[in-house]
Every structure is written in structure tokens, then in C-alpha cells.
Amino acid sequence: MKDKLIKIILNLLNENNLKPKTDEINENTTLTNDLGLDSFALAQLTVEIESEFGVDIFENIMVHNVGDILKQLK
């Protein structure tokens, strides 16, 4: 699950030409400060994750980092 999620994130970063501030993506990586996602990129991420896992990550909580997403997917 974690690998799939990271693949989705990397694809999204590549597609939007975003340069993350961190070399490694782990559970503590923040979506906005570390990955540089703005509201449009975050919205795209929700769609990609929902398409893969069937879960709307922003439906019930405010997601701050990769670990928050993984908790939502479990």
C-alpha cells in the first residue's frame, strides 16, 4: 500500500513539474511544505488515491503528511 501511494505521489510530482524539498518520501513527509503541493495538486492527489484505493482522504480529516494518508487507507 505504501509503495503504491509513493508511486502515485511521484507520478503527480513529475506530471506537475514539482520539485520536492526532500530526497526521501516517508510517513513524516508533509504534503505542502515538503512536497510543495498546492490546493490544485492536493485535489488531484485525492482523485488519484480515490481511484486506486476507493478512499476520499479529505472526507473526514485534515491530512498533513504521508502518514495521515496511510492511516486513512488502513
Added chain:
Amino acid sequence: MIFWIENSKFVSYDQLLQDIKKGKSQEKIPGYNYFLKLMLELLEGYNPNSIDEIIKHFIANKDTLSFEIHTSGTTSTSKSIEVRMENCIRHVKLNTKKEKKVWGMGYPAGSFASTQVFFQSFINRETIFYLFGMNFNCSEKVLSQHEITNLTCTPTFLSMLLIHLKSIQPSVKKITTGGEKITENLIQLSKNKFINAEYINIYASTETGSLLYSNTEFFSIPDKYKHLLKIEGGTLHVQKSLLNSIQENEQESEWFNTNDIVEWIDHSQFRFVSRSNGYLNTGGYRISPSEIEETLLKINNIIDVHVYGKPNSLLGTIVCADVIGKNIDSKNIKKEMMKITDKQKIPQVIRVVESFEHVSNGKKRLMI
């Protein structure tokens, strides 16, 4: 004192008066420069000696003063609308208390909502921070250090702020959102950080200004508007006397159809669902799918496109595009779109497909 933060620039009311007298600002401060220009437009031919004199002038002449706003920032097609001062300050409340409010504005300068917030703070000589476009970490510092009491923004801005906020913000007493529909979930989540804040949801549009207020996602028509608002054919209609635009007010029909579709919850309460005029509202921006389709078709190797909206918990609606073409991928399409259009007009999800889904009448299926 008035504060604007854009690249750490601060402007006092005294400085504002000096700039009005000079007819320009010495520095380029995006949010501030817009409102200075607006003030100069309203004060054309009038030389004020004080800020109080300007405030009195605006209030005394609200029936005759008007200004133009360009809706290209928040709508898909650029147009100018003549806005009556009276309608802009219709809901401005005079703060007679000693305690002044400190405003945090999360609307883009130039939007109708931003002008309303600006005049609300200006008429009461209160402090306002221009948070729109500011780094959200910086916004958190402003909220804490300057003890913002009134936060006013779009639901998308509020969501993004909540994603960034690390600390509780007890100084905020009121959060006002508008421009997009809001979910009950976001209202509840905001209470975790803004523990002392009352929540106000506003229904407004460029054509009407603020009309309806609620503490939830549901609205009802107040008694004072019973003869001025009606729901007909599933959409909200407004009596023409409430329209902002002078041109719109010259229309023959007594009623203006907002095209905002409502869903009844019970005999008196309803909520806004979407628009029936073909526009998509994404993060507070009104987007025309047909305009995006035209832009996409300008890109080499794209043969046909289908742009549509999908519900999204963060932006309200996310813009999607199915594209037919040769030797193309979503990354390159986004890259090309960046060169020729605004960021909000670039579909967030682009799929390269072999054919479109069609409905029985042969038209492309439109998902909104």
C-alpha cells in the same frame, strides 16, 4: 492602522492618505495597489484631507458612487461589471465598540468578496492582513502574532490553511466563508483549530453581492428578503433591485436567475448544489469547460477533448479532461497549458483516451 503584507510590506492609514493625495503608491504591493487604485477611481475629482473625510464621502454618496470590477480572476470569461457602492457596503456593520477587529483576508484582490471585506475594515478603520497568496506558514505566524479576530476566505483557502496550521488559534472569533459551497465536515474540522470562532457561511455572487447568511451549509430566506428572493425551477432567482451591476439592473425581467441550483432539505431550508449554467466552481474560481476545451485544442497533436467536473472534497469540484491525440501525455499537456492560460484553468486530472463516453443523444457525457 491598516496593514498589508505582501513581501513584508506594511502600510498605515496615514500612508494610504498620502498615496491617495499623490495618486499613486511609491511601491508595488499587489493587494494594496489594487485597493488604492479602487479608492482613486471612487474619489475622482475629490481631494480629501483625512481618512475620516473619505469614509464620510463614501457613506454619504453610496447611492451614486460605483466602480468597475473585472471578473477574469474568478470567472472563466473576462467581463467588467459596474458595481454600486451601495450594494458593496450593504452589509457593512459599523463597529461602535472600543475593541477593533483585526481582519485576515483570504480572497484575491479584485474579487467582489475582497472589495466587501476591504470596505468593512476600512469604514471602521480597522487592521487588515492580505493573506491571499501568502505562504501558509507565514499566515499562521500572522494569525498568532497579530491576533486576527475575523478570518474571511473561500472554503478552499480555509482547507489549505487547516492543512498547514500546527497551533490552535484562540484569537479568531469569527470565520466567514463564501464563493464556494462548504461542507459540514469542513465547518466541524475548523473548530479543532479555531476553538473560539463562530462560523458564518455566506451566499453571494458577483451579480448580487452577499445575500444569505448561515451558521451551517444550509440556508433559508429571511423575512426581509421574502419578496426579493424566490426559488423557481430549482434555482435561486433575485429581484433586479438587488443586482450590483448597473447594466444588469437595466434588464427587462423583474427577476434575475442566478442559475445556482438548490436542494431543499425541509420546507424552509435548502443548500446550494451546483450551477446550471455550465460553469464549474473549483476552489472559488468559476471555470467554463468550453473555454478550457478551446485552449486544449490549441495544443499540437490534440485532436478532440472533453472537459468536465467531478465532486472533490477539497476544491468542491475538480476539473478533468479526457483527451484524444497522438504522442501526447498529461505532463506535456499541463506544461503547454501553463504557457497559454491561468493555473486554475488547467485541468487537474488529464486522461489520454481513445474515445469519449457518449450519452444517447450522441453528445459527450458531461459530468458535473
